[in-house]
Amino acid sequence: MTVSPAIPPSQLRLSVAPMMDWTDTHCRVFHRHLAPHARLYTEMVHANAVIHGDRSRLLALDPVEHPVALQLGGSEPGLLAQAAQIGTAHGFDEINLNCGCPSDRVQAGRFGACLMREPQLVADSVAAMVAALEDRGVDVPVTIKCRLGVDDDHDWGHFLAFIDTVAAAGCRMFVIHARNAWLQGLSPKENREVPPLRYDWAYQLKRERPQLQIIVNGGIATHEEATQHLEHADGAMLGRAAYHDPYLLHRLDVAWFGGALKTRGELLRGLRPYIESQLARGVHLKHITRHLLGLFAGERGGRAFRQVLSEGAHKSGADWSLIEQALSLTESSQDMRDEPALGQTLGSGQARA
Numbered sequence: 433m434t435v436s437p438a439i440p441p442s443q444l445r446l447s448v449a450p451m452m453d454w455t456d457t458h459c460r461v462f463h464r465h466l467a468p469h470a471r472l473y474t475e476m477v478h479a480n481a482v483i484h485g486d487r488s489r490l491l492a493l494d495p496v497e498h499p500v501a502l503q504l505g506g507s508e509p510g511l512l513a514q515a516a517q518i519g520t521a522h523g524f525d526e527i528n529l530n531c532g533c534p535s536d537r538v539q540a541g542r543f544g545a546c547l548m549r550e551p552q553l554v555a556d557s558v559a560a561m562v563a564a565l566e567d568r569g570v571d572v573p574v575t576i577k578c579r580l581g582v583d584d585d586h587d588w589g590h591f592l593a594f595i596d597t598v599a600a601a602g603c604r605m606f607v608i609h610a611r612n613a614w615l616q617g618l619s620p621k622e623n624r625e626v627p628p629l630r631y632d633w634a635y636q637l638k639r640e641r642p643q644l645q646i647i648v649n650g651g652i653a654t655h656e657e658a659t660q661h662l663e664h665a666d667g668a669m670l671g672r673a674a675y676h677d678p679y680l681l682h683r684l685d686v687a688w689f690g691g692a693l694k695t696r697g698e699l700l701r702g703l704r705p706y707i708e709s710q711l712a713r714g715v716h717l718k719h720i721t722r723h724l725l726g727l728f729a730g731e732r733g734g735r736a737f738r739q740v741l742s743e744g745a746h747k748s749g750a751d752w753s754l755i756e757q758a759l760s761l762t763e764s765s766q767d768m769r770d771e772p773a774l775g776q777t778l779g780s781g782q783a784r785a
């Protein structure tokens with residue numbers, strides 16, 4: 433059996449979750465500016481789409497994004513192996529297989545979370561991808577993102593058997609979204625909120641299988657929570673919190689890896705060359721700014737910043753000056769960033785800038 437290469441531990445500590453419609457290349461470039469050491473993930477792309485679809489769009493990747501993983505959906509080992517080869521040829525640093533998505537469409541295609549019921553099929557898929565990459569001399573890890581179980585299966589033994597079966601096929605890194613997926617009756621959104629989180633299972637997995645690399649995901653909302661997970665596992669993966677409050681990523685990166693804390697304005701201005709180069713290539717500003725809206729979340733001027741970008745970025749000719757305009761509404765807070773946000777000093781309901 434061939435084992436997938438290990439990921440350097442420092443690259444595991446902080447990661448941003450794969451999020452459909454959200455973590456496209458513009459979003460990932462933004463997150464990379466905020467968190468130079470984070471591991472980034474694409475949206476899930478089905479293996480068939482990788483093989484037959486528009487690769488320049490689906491596999492778009494900017495050189496600054498590394499290390500970045502391509503997340504694949506699918507359950508046919510041959511197709512996944514082919515897609516993994518294509519993904520690594522495009523420069524992705526990891527191939528991650530989705531075993532956690534509960535949507536109806538995904539269930540109909542027999543992939544995503546329902547794969548947790550088919551450990552051998554996942555193992556065969558992993559083995560096919562690992563072998564295909566090894567054949568090409570490609571040293572890229574094949575990893576899994578999964579739940580704890582599906583529906584009302586709360587059997588630790590089943591979960592461990594799933595992990596062991598897949599690990600025996602060569603997978604060493606598992607992202608554990610630490611709750612079950614309910615395949616009937618809950619929307620994908622509810623499936624990220626309703627089934628209770630059980631981080632202790634991810635921790636126990638790390639204790640019982642210390643040779644595996646275990647990343648904890650699900651509901652991590654604060655700096656303190658993220659930091660706590662590092663005591664029990666190899667890393668913390670943030671999804672919604674990273675997207676809605678991206679400055680959290682910067683604070684975590686600086687706290688865990690060192691470096692100077694930059695202001696939100698400095699970080700955004702660091703993105704200017706990228707944004708201008710994309711505009712010059714014909715990309716509309718709104719496709720980039722939609723990912724920036726949370727940068728001043730909870731800060732003085734944050735709402736105005738969001739509003740200026742939301743209202744102006746879709747207009748024809750919108751360019752960097754719109755971002756400067758939005759920033760100017762927040763600038764006064766830059767000098768007082770250690771002070772509480774206005775919303776905390778005024779009663780709720782009073783106007784924020």
Ligand SMILES: Cc1cc2nc3c(=O)[nH]c(=O)nc-3n(C[C@H](O)[C@H](O)[C@H](O)COP(=O)(O)O)c2cc1C
Nearest residue numbers: 449450451452475476530609650651652670671672
């Ligand atoms: C809008 C959105 C899209 C998502 N798309 C994916 C996806 O493509 N693949 C995947 O494995 N998980 C996907 N997820 C789940 C996240 O990766 C993550 O597991 C989940 O949101 C829990 O982490 P969080 O509480 O930090 O957000 C998505 C989540 C959101 C909010």
